[in-house]
Amino acid sequence: xxxxxxxxxxxxxxxxxxxxxxxxxxxxxxxxxxxxxxxxxxxxxxxxxxxxxxxxxxxxxxxxxxxxxxxxxxxxxxxxxxxxxxxxxxxxxxxxxxxxxxxxxxxxxxxxxxxxxxxxxxxxxxxxxxxxxxxxxxxxxxxxxxxxxxxxxxxxxxxxxxxxxxxxxxxxxxxxxxxxxxxxxxxxxxxxxxxxxxx
Numbered sequence: 001x002x003x004x005x006x007x008x009x010x011x012x013x014x015x016x017x018x019x020x021x022x023x024x025x026x027x028x029x030x031x032x033x034x035x036x037x038x039x040x041x042x043x044x045x046x047x048x049x050x051x052x053x054x055x056x057x058x059x060x061x062x063x064x065x066x067x068x069x070x071x072x073x074x075x076x077x078x079x080x081x082x083x084x085x086x087x088x089x090x091x092x093x094x095x096x097x098x099x100x101x102x103x104x105x106x107x108x109x110x111x112x113x114x115x116x117x118x119x120x121x122x123x124x125x126x127x128x129x130x131x132x133x134x135x136x137x138x139x140x141x142x143x144x145x146x147x148x149x150x151x152x153x154x155x156x157x158x159x160x161x162x163x164x165x166x167x168x169x170x171x172x173x174x175x176x177x178x179x180x181x182x183x184x185x186x187x188x189x190x191x192x193x194x195x196x197x198x199x
Contacts, residue, residue: 029076030073030075030076030077030078031076031078032077032080033080033083033091033138034083035079035080035081035082035083036083036084036136037135038063041079041134041135041136042079044134044135045067045079048111048116049140051067051068051069051077052067052068052069053066054067054068054074054075055074055075061081063081064078064080064081065078065079065080066078077094088137089136089137089139091138091139092139093139093140093141094139094140094141095141095142095143096141096142096143097144097145098142098143098144099144101128101144101164101167102164104128104142104143104144104160105160105164107130108121108130108161109160111130116133117133118132118133119131119132119133121157121158121159122156122157122158123158123167124150124152124154125149125150125151125171125175125178125181126145126148126149126150127143127144127145127146128143128144128146128158128171129143129158130143130158130160145184146175147183147184148171148172148175148181148183148184149181149182149184149186150174150175150181151178151179151180154174156174
């Protein structure tokens with residue numbers, strides 16, 4: 001394998017575009033988490049996030065759980081034993097899309113009533129996001145897409161206690177005041193042109 005392809009540790013060159021280096025076109029399917037307490041994590045992912053257990057493998061402290069919310073996926077999340085009690089999470093975030101802004105607002109209030117602490121809401125312009133810590137410190141992102149692409153540096157705090165109309169008004173102002181913002185349709189067209197050039 002030639003240098004510069006990202007496979008040689010001594011190389012400091014950046015990774016190339018996957019489209020130009022490999023024939024793979026992967027589509028994301030599921031993720032697996034090593035956990036400290038399977039029962040605690042099962043309750044959170046099922047009772048709070050609404051997943052269903054589709055299968056169990058093994059017994060006792062070696063049991064693994066397969067969870068899904070999709071009829072097309074046997075498992076979207078796998079919970080497996082093996083995380084040390086003192087280890088910190090290495091997960092930046094696990095993101096789940098919510099259908100509408102009212103449902104995200106409802107989720108925020110429900111999680112608050114459930115007693116979930118440490119949540120943070122952010123308006124990214126292109127999405128409204130609620131970041132929720134799971135029982136073992138992994139960050140869960142619940143997000144809703146907006147009508148806009150807004151450069152990431154424009155992100156602001158989001159108050160999900162506000163009326164939906166006010167949040168939408170604030171987001172439109174954020175998009176219009178941030179250079180480089182555009183509709184998602186325009187962004188997709190630009191991205192399609194870039195991908196075509198890299199093939």
